[in-house]
Every structure is written in C-alpha cells, then in structure tokens.
Amino acid sequence: MSLQCPLCHSPKIASFHHAMKVGAAIGTVGGVARGVSAALASGQAGAALGALAGPVGITLGSLSGTILGGLAGGAGGCALGAQLGESLDRHVLANNLCLLCGHRFNLA
Numbered sequence: 001m002s003l004q005c006p007l008c009h010s011p012k013i014a015s016f017h018h019a020m021k022v023g024a025a026i027g028t029v030g031g032v033a034r035g036v037s038a039a040l041a042s043g044q045a046g047a048a049l050g051a052l053a054g055p056v057g058i059t060l061g062s063l064s065g066t067i068l069g070g071l072a073g074g075a076g077g078c079a080l081g082a083q084l085g086e087s088l089d090r091h092v093l094a095n096n097l098c099l100l101c102g103h104r105f106n107l108a
C-alpha cells in the first residue's frame with residue numbers, strides 16, 4: 001500500500017505505529033491475566049481428571065491445563081490488543097507524517 005500526502009500528494013510518508021505496539025502489549029498482558037485465571041480453572045479440571053490416575057496424574061493434569069490455558073489466553077489477548085491498537089491508529093492518532101510538507105494525517 002502506498003500512502004500519499006493529502007495536501008501535497010507527496011509519496012514520501014513516514015508512518016508510526018505506536019498505538020498498535022502499545023495495544024498489543026496491553027492485550028498480551030490482559031490476555032495472559034485472563035488466560036491464567038482460565039488456566040487455574042482448567043488446571044483444577046485437569047487435577048480432578050488426574051486424581052483418577054493418582055498423585056502423578058494430579059501434577060501432570062494441573063500443569064498441562066495451566067500452561068495450555070496461559071498460552072491460549074496470551075495469544076488471544078495479543079491479537080485482540082493489536083486489533084484495538086490498529087483501530088486506534090486508524091481512527092484516533094495522526095500517525096502519518098509527510099516528509100515534504102510536514103503535514104500529519106490519518107489513513108483514509
């Protein structure tokens with residue numbers, strides 16, 4: 001995709017994507033937190049299942065449930081945060097800078 005300055009139609013545009021990175025970071029943290037709470041629940045379910053197989057089963061069941069839940073939550077939160085950040089980029093922040101005339105503008 002090639003950008004053009006809406007004022008002088010110069011194609012020399014610098015784009016910033018701060019909001020997207022911040023959004024992804026926030027989403028990752030939020031997703032991990034959500035994943036951990038979901039993971040604790042699935043860890044308990046795993047432990048309950050593992051209890052049928054004895055003490056080793058309890059440990060394996062709760063561990064794998066916690067790890068899987070945390071990973072899934074973190075990945076989902078990161079994708080969500082990136083989407084949020086991108087829509088912020090597009091609609092709120094003027095993140096494109098014309099290198100010719102210095103005009104800042106959003107994506108059309």
Ligand SMILES: [Zn+2]
Pocket residue numbers: 005006007008009010098099100101102103
């Ligand atoms: Zn310009």
